[in-house]
Amino acid sequence: MANISANFLGIRSPNPFWLASAPPTDKKVNVLRALEAGWGGVVWKTLGPQIKNVSSRYSAVNYNGSRVMGFNNIELISDRPLEHNLREIEEVIKEFPDRAMIVSLMAENTREKWHELIQQVEDTGAHGLELNFGCPHGMTERGMGAVVGQDTEIARMVVEWVMEKATIPVITKLTPNVHSVVPTGRAAVEAGSNALSLINTIQSITGIDLDTFVPNPYVAGKSVFGGYCGPAVKPIALKMLATISQDEITRKVPVSGIGGISTWKDAAEFMLLGATTVQVCTAVMKHGFRIIEDMCEGLNNWMDEKGFATIYDFIGKTVPALTHWEDLDINYHIVAHINQDKCIHCGLCYIACEDASHQAINLAWGKPYNTYTIKEEECIGCNLCKLICPVDNCITMVEKRKGDEYLNWKEFQKRGLPLNDH
Amino acid sequence: MPIINNRLSDEEYRTNFSDIHPPFETRDAALVEANRCLFCYDAPCTKSCPTGIDVPKFIKQITTDNIKGSAHTILEANIFGAGCSRVCPVEKLCEGACVYNLMEEEPIPIARLQRYATEKAMKEKWQLFDRLPSTGKRVAIVGAGPAGLSCAHVLSRQGVEAVIYEKELKGGGLMTYGVAAYKVTPEFCADEVDYITSLGGIEIKYNKALGRDFTLFDLQQKYDAVFLGIGVGEARQLHIPGEQSEGVVDAIEFIHQLRSNPYAQIPVGDKVAVIGMGMTAIDAATQAKRLGAKEVTLVYRRTKAEMPCTEEELDLAMLDGCNVIWLAAPKEIIGEKGKVNALVCSVMTLGPADASGRRFPVDSGQTFMLEVDMVIKAAGQMPFTELVTNNLLENNGGKIEVTEKTKTNLNGVFAGGDCVNGGKEVVDAVQAGKEAAQAILKYLQSDESHFFQKESTQPTIFEG
Numbered sequence: 050m051a052n053i054s055a056n057f058l059g060i061r062s063p064n065p066f067w068l069a070s071a072p073p074t075d076k077k078v079n080v081l082r083a084l085e086a087g088w089g090g091v092v093w094k095t096l097g098p099q100i101k102n103v104s105s106r107y108s109a110v111n112y113n114g115s116r117v118m119g120f121n122n123i124e125l126i127s128d129r130p131l132e133h134n135l136r137e138i139e140e141v142i143k144e145f146p147d148r149a150m151i152v153s154l155m156a157e158n159t160r161e162k163w164h165e166l167i168q169q170v171e172d173t174g175a176h177g178l179e180l181n182f183g184c185p186h187g188m189t190e191r192g193m194g195a196v197v198g199q200d201t202e203i204a205r206m207v208v209e210w211v212m213e214k215a216t217i218p219v220i221t222k223l224t225p226n227v228h229s230v231v232p233t234g235r236a237a238v239e240a241g242s243n244a245l246s247l248i249n250t251i252q253s254i255t256g257i258d259l260d261t262f263v264p265n266p267y268v269a270g271k272s273v274f275g276g277y278c279g280p281a282v283k284p285i286a287l288k289m290l291a292t293i294s295q296d297e298i299t300r301k302v303p304v305s306g307i308g309g310i311s312t313w314k315d316a317a318e319f320m321l322l323g324a325t326t327v328q329v330c331t332a333v334m335k336h337g338f339r340i341i342e343d344m345c346e347g348l349n350n351w352m353d354e355k356g357f358a359t360i361y362d363f364i365g366k367t368v369p370a371l372t373h374w375e376d377l378d379i380n381y382h383i384v385a386h387i388n389q390d391k392c393i394h395c396g397l398c399y400i401a402c403e404d405a406s407h408q409a410i411n412l413a414w415g416k417p418y419n420t421y422t423i424k425e426e427e428c429i430g431c432n433l434c435k436l437i438c439p440v441d442n443c444i445t446m447v448e449k450r451k452g453d454e455y456l457n458w459k460e461f462q463k464r465g466l467p468l469n470d471h
Numbered sequence: 472m473p474i475i476n477n478r479l480s481d482e483e484y485r486t487n488f489s490d491i492h493p494p495f496e497t498r499d500a501a502l503v504e505a506n507r508c509l510f511c512y513d514a515p516c517t518k519s520c521p522t523g524i525d526v527p528k529f530i531k532q533i534t535t536d537n538i539k540g541s542a543h544t545i546l547e548a549n550i551f552g553a554g555c556s557r558v559c560p561v562e563k564l565c566e567g568a569c570v571y572n573l574m575e576e577e578p579i580p581i582a583r584l585q586r587y588a589t590e591k592a593m594k595e596k597w598q599l600f601d602r603l604p605s606t607g608k609r610v611a612i613v614g615a616g617p618a619g620l621s622c623a624h625v626l627s628r629q630g631v632e633a634v635i636y637e638k639e640l641k642g643g644g645l646m647t648y649g650v651a652a653y654k655v656t657p658e659f660c661a662d663e664v665d666y667i668t669s670l671g672g673i674e675i676k677y678n679k680a681l682g683r684d685f686t687l688f689d690l691q692q693k694y695d696a697v698f699l700g701i702g703v704g705e706a707r708q709l710h711i712p713g714e715q716s717e718g719v720v721d722a723i724e725f726i727h728q729l730r731s732n733p734y735a736q737i738p739v740g741d742k743v744a745v746i747g748m749g750m751t752a753i754d755a756a757t758q759a760k761r762l763g764a765k766e767v768t769l770v771y772r773r774t775k776a777e778m779p780c781t782e783e784e785l786d787l788a789m790l791d792g793c794n795v796i797w798l799a800a801p802k803e804i805i806g807e808k809g810k811v812n813a814l815v816c817s818v819m820t821l822g823p824a825d826a827s828g829r830r831f832p833v834d835s836g837q838t839f840m841l842e843v844d845m846v847i848k849a850a851g852q853m854p855f856t857e858l859v860t861n862n863l864l865e866n867n868g869g870k871i872e873v874t875e876k877t878k879t880n881l882n883g884v885f886a887g888g889d890c891v892n893g894g895k896e897v898v899d900a901v902q903a904g905k906e907a908a909q910a911i912l913k914y915l916q917s918d919e920s921h922f923f924q925k926e927s928t929q930p931t932i933f934e935g
Contacts, residue, residue, distance in 0.1 A: 114506030114534070393570040396512030417515035417568040439509050440574065 051352035052359045053345060055089065055326050057303055058218040058243050060176045062089030062149040062326065064345050065360055066316065069307055069328035070094050070153035070179060070222075073338070075127050077137035081144065086338035087345060090149025092328060093138055095126035095181045096166065097155035097193065102128050108255040108265030110281060119281030120331045121255045123266060123273055125187040126155055131169070139173040149326075150174075151220065155181040158192050158203075160210040167214045177217050180208065180242070182233070183224035183249025185276045195249070198224035201236040208240035220305060223247040223289075225282075230289045234299040245293060246305035246328065248286045250276025279331035283309030287322055294323030294368045311340070313347030320360060321367035380456045383430035383446040385409070385423045391443035394418040398434035398444060406433050425449075474718055474845050476738040478763025484734040487761035491653045491787070492557060494586050501587045505533040507571075508579050515568035516581055521902045522549035526565055530584055542592035543599045545585055550624045551617050551901045553589035554646050554663050556582045557655050559898050560750070560781045593666050600670055603630035608915050611636065611694040613687075615675050616644020617897045618700030618888030620667050621904030622911070627672035629912055634694070635673065638680035642668075644702055645889075646897055648727045651754040653761070657730055687862035691883065695920065696911045699864075699871065699879070699886040700904060703852040703894045709746065713804030718811035722747070722755040722849035729758055740845025742766045744814045745793075746801050748778040752849035753788050759847065760791045767793040768841060772800035772819050777829040802838060804846055814841045852894050859890070877907040882919060885911055 055065040067090040068074050068083055075094035083091060102124055110119035127134055142150050152175045156162040170178065181188075182198030189196045197203050204221070211219055221237035223230045225248040234245050252274045254264045264272040286308020293299045306324030310316050311332035319327045332340055357363050387398070387410075399421050402410040409427035413420040435444040479487070495501040508530040516526040525544050532541035545552035561567065561582045569578030592599065608631045612619045615637035623633035641647050642664035646655060668675065679685065681701060690697045706721035708714065718740065729737050743764045745756040748771035760767045769788060771778060774797050778785065789795070799816040806812060816839055819832035854869030865872040865880040870893050877885045887903030889895065914920055 114502050393573040394511075394515060395509050395570045396514070397509060400512035412513070414513075417518040419513055 051349050051357055053348055053352065055360060057149070057305065057326050058177070060090070060149045060151070060218060061147070063087075063147060064089040064341075064348075065320065065324075065326040066090075066341060066344050067092055067149060067151070067305065067326055067328045068333065069330040070151075070181065071330040071334075072124065073330060073333050076129065076134075077141055080137075080141050083333075083338045083341075084141070084145045084148050087341045088148070088338065089326070090151065090176075091141075092151040092153050092179050093134065093175075095153040095155045095184070096131055096134055096170065097126050097181075097188075098157055098191075099130075100125045100128050100187070103268050105266040105268060108275065109279075110255050117279055117331070117335050119253075119255060119277055120279035120334065121253050121266070121275035121277045122250070123186050123268075123275045126153075126181070126184065135169055135173050138170070138175060142174045142176075149176055151177040151179050153179045153181050153222070155184065155188060155193050158197070158207065160213075163207065163210045164214045167211065171215070171217060175217065177220060178211070178215055179220040179222050179246060180211060180237075181222055181249075182207075182237075183222050183226075185224065185226050185250055185252045186273060195224045195226055198222075198233050198249070199227055201232045204233050205236040205240045208237045208242050212241035218243040220244040220246050222249055222307075223293075224249045225251050225285065225289055225308075229292065231292050231296050231299060234293050235296065238298050238302055242302065244303045244305065245299060246307055247293065248282070248289050248308045250278045251282055251285065253277035278309065280309045280311055283315060287318060290319060290322050290324060291368065291371055294365060295371065313344045313351065316344060317348060317351060317363075318367075320364050323365040323368055325360070325364055375458045377457060378455050379458060379461050380450055380452040380454060382449050382451045384425045384428040384449050385430070385434050386445050386447050387421055387423055387434075388443050388445070389420070389422075391440050392421065393440055393443075394421070395439060396421065397437050397439065401433050401437050406431055410434065474738045474740045477735045478739065479735070481735070483763075488652045488656075488734060488758075490557075490656075492583065492586075494590060495583060501533060501584060504580050505530050505584055508534075509570065511570055515570060516565035516579075519564045519568035520548075521564070521896070521898045522555075522905065523902075524548040524552065524565075524585070526581055529588060530579065530581070533584060533588060538588050538591050539597055539599065541588040542597065545589055546592070546599060549898065549901050550621050550667050551646070551663065551897060552585060553593055553666070554617075554643075554655055554660070555898050555901070556586035556589060557659075558646065558650050559896060560784070562781050562783045564896075564898070593662060596666070596669065598669060600624075600628055602628055602670065602672055605632065605672075606630040606915070608632065608695045609634060609693075610696045610698060610911055610915075611690040612698045612700060613681050613690070614644060614700035614702055614888075614890075615639075615642035615664070615677075616700055616702055616888065617646060617900040618702075618890075618904040618907070619644070619698065620664065620673075621901040622698045622700065622885075622887070622908045623673045623904075624667055624670060625905055625908030626911065627670050629908075631672075631695075631912065631915065633673045635675045636679040636681065636685065636690075637675055637677050638683070640677050642675055642677075644700075644900075648730050649723060649751065649754075650730075650897075651726070651758055652729060652734075653757075654754075682858045682861065687864075687881070687884065691881070695915055696883045696885065698904070698907050698911060699884065699890060700888045700900070700907075701855060701858070701886075702889040702900075703854050705853040705855065706848055707851040707853050709801050709848060709850060711801055711803055713806050713811070716804050716806035716811045717809050718806075718844055719804060719846045719848065722751045722847050723852060725755055725847055726751070726758065729762075734762060737762055739764045740811075740843065742841075742843045743768070743845040743847060744801075744841055744843045745769050745847045745849055747771065747849035747851065748773075748780055748785075748795075749849060749851065750780050750784060751852075752847075753780050753784040755847045755849050756788050756793045757791045759845075760793055764845070767791075768843070769793055769795045770799045770801060770814070770816060770841070771795070771797055772832040773829065774798060774821065777821075796841075798832065799839070800832060800834070801846075805840075811844055811846055812842065814843050814846055815839070816841065852889075854890060854893065875910065877903065877910045883914065885914075 070092040112118040184194030188194035221242040306319030307328040529544040643660040647660040798819040803815040818837040821830040822833040825831040856869030888900035
């Protein structure tokens with residue numbers, strides 16, 4: 050059995066799976082259930098100035114009959130009295146001393162308010178702080194959340210205030226509502242933040258009710274932009290995480306990855322791109338805390354198969370595989386191959402290639418089943434047919450190099466090699 | 472051993488004749504299945520539908536909550552789409568061709584989804600089709616069954632008035648009178664006919680039989696063209712001793728009775744033998760059982776490999792508790808005081824293949840006797856040979872001969888459905904009606920139609 054425990058700046062957790070700062074972590078009763086279920090740690094829902102929430106708060110995007118491919122919320126930070134939260138945090142730490150307890154913070158924008166809040170939270174015995182620079186709605190109008198994360202200088206200033214006071218590790222949580230997360234990430238690291246976490250939610254409209262014409266979620270005839278999360282945002286989060294792992298300044302600090310993580314596989318991907326721990330929310334909002342069981346078992350089994358003894362054996366392993374487009378090997382060429390024994394004759398590959406790619410699939414009419422074959426000389430190796438084929442491993446991509454040597458675009462141009470003529 | 476009615480309680484009749492293919496209870500349930508559809512290109516299901524319904528399209532439209540569009544997609548290809556969703560042997564048509572079968576997965580429940588969309592259209596009385604301005608042309612159609620109504624609907628949409636002559640008191644043909652009640656109720660059939668004719672431009676004259684109330688010549692005189700969708704009707708006789716005994720009935724007549732009267736009024740025996748293994752035989756056997764017969768035995772002269780019904784239909788009969796005796800041909804019906812009390816069968820063996828490609832049964836010389844008090848003959852239906860011949864139609868053993876799928880030997884007279892093909896599925900008749908309508912439209916615009924001398928001023932021997 051592999052060791053899946055994490056040590057994040059000295060904050061230990063029996064597994065790398067933390068619950069993100071969100072409704073599942075806003076009070077003792079849920080958090081205890083989460084820790085009993087096996088979660089490695091929690092980031093307690095953001096504490097800050099007193100606020101009031103609205104109803105409704107959530108909306109979702111369904112896809113092809115699957116519910117909650119994407120999820121959006123207009124909920125604000127914790128709306129419970131600060132002293133209740135602080136008392137409960139302390140109680141939870143006493144009951145589960147082996148789990149990570151990070152507390153998310155969002156103070157009003159003065160040095161004094163931040164210092165006061167940090168002191169109160171440190172008094173609970175919490176293991177770390179996460180600065181919420183990302184909440185995209187409600188708090189921004191009050192000069193907090195994403196407005197801090199979207200301005201590198203404000204972010205730098207606030208992190209500096211925090212670091213003057215904090216004695217426990219500080220994680221700065223980044224907003225994705227910027228063209229690049231790197232400038233804010235750099236500012237936070239340069240100002241002393243011990244770690245980064247990303248991404249927070251993405252501003253969105255999940256949909257519009259075609260009867261009322263009001264977007265979701267509906268609040269008395271109106272709506273606002275909400276924060277988008279769930280499986281739909283994972284690819285965007287992975288890309289943003291990768292840029293943090295590539296940057297020479299931000300890659301110096303550990304990262305907690307967030308954004309659409311629902312399974313151990315998602316988690317492994319975030320870790321391969323540099324995350325030490327991952328944070329989960331939407332999947333738990335959909336399925337409950339019990340998903341932690343498969344996340345731990347699945348990660349463990351995969352690590353055993355790959356021969357990884359600890360998570361540190363693979364964290365960041367994929368980062369070097371990302372390169373610049375102009376360094377890709379132009380001589381690498383693949384063509385599709387259809388396994389006729391597996392083919393179910395649905396024609397999806399054919400029509401996709403015919404209408405949207407390079408007309409490289411041949412149709413031999415039959416009743417009721419047509420036969421589809423690849424015209425290898427026309428196939429450009431784009432993967433489209435393989436991606437839409439409903440049968441696993443029916444279409445495979447076979448390597449047929451254009452040349453033996455590695456040849457990139459720069460070299461290709463230098464040699465004046467011929468471009469396409471069709 | 473009496474043949475009596477009123478064997479069961481109202482509750483039992485209700486249970487026994489309730490829908491065997493219940494619809495989706497909820498939108499969610501329909502969506503689970505609709506979303507499984509892969510949306511195949513040049514889809515095998517569509518190719519396997521005689522009317523060529525664009526199945527992936529109508530299923531996709533269910534997933535986008537475009538039920539009106541979905542119903543239109545279905546009904547545009549098959550105006551009997553609602554009825555066909557209940558009576559089609561889909562296991563050998565669309566669902567049988569579903570690519571999921573090749574993955575060893577359950578096929579998409581196409582019929583049930585089709586029912587989901589069309590049922591809504593009928594319930595909401597959506598009129599999904601327009602009629603072009605009247606061309607002033609009028610076409611007579613004989614038979615308000617699937618072929619005739621399908622033909623009428625296409626013609627009416629194109630501005631051609633259709634007048635249908637129907638010998639029964641209700642439309643729908645075998646859908647109304649010849650299919651098991653647990654597949655389609657008489658009420659549903661009436662609703663479907665109403666829904667089809669709600670387009671307008673289709674008039675049905677009931678209780679008007681060709682050969683009894685009018686001749687084909689009459690119609691030729693009065694209309695711009697004629698379509699014959701008269702079906703088949705006469706049950707194939709067994710030509711064995713005792714066939715005239717009391718208690719020997721035709722399956723078609725038995726089902727017709729069942730479809731036209733309350734279940735409690737239909738008499739059935741204690742021990743019933745059903746001769747044949749087609750869809751009608753199954754419908755007769757299962758319904759005899761469901762009416763309260765104690766023992767029902769299907770007797771078939773060939774084996775399971777040659778049976779005309781589908782495996783699903785056979786399963787249905789078996790699950791209803793019907794017995795099956797393969798390789799048994801009726802030899803004699805023994806009666807006592809004119810009433811059936813036994814069926815003697817020859818034990819058959821299979822010889823070489825016959826004209827249908829199926830192995831032909833050969834008498835082994837051995838016999839056995841089955842104690843029964845009712846014999847239902849479902850050994851196939853015969854075309855209306857005499858009627859067809861009397862009206863000067865070229866035919867092949869009563870089946871009307873056509874060229875270009877629908878043209879008879881008489882100029883301006885078209886035919887389609889069972890009266891041409893000898894008896895196939897409802898869906899085949901619908902397609903034949905569509906094809907005939909296209910041929911008629913072409914004919915009405917052609918020079919040929921001028922030779923078809925309509926003498927509308929001349930009094931006719933009937934007035935509809």
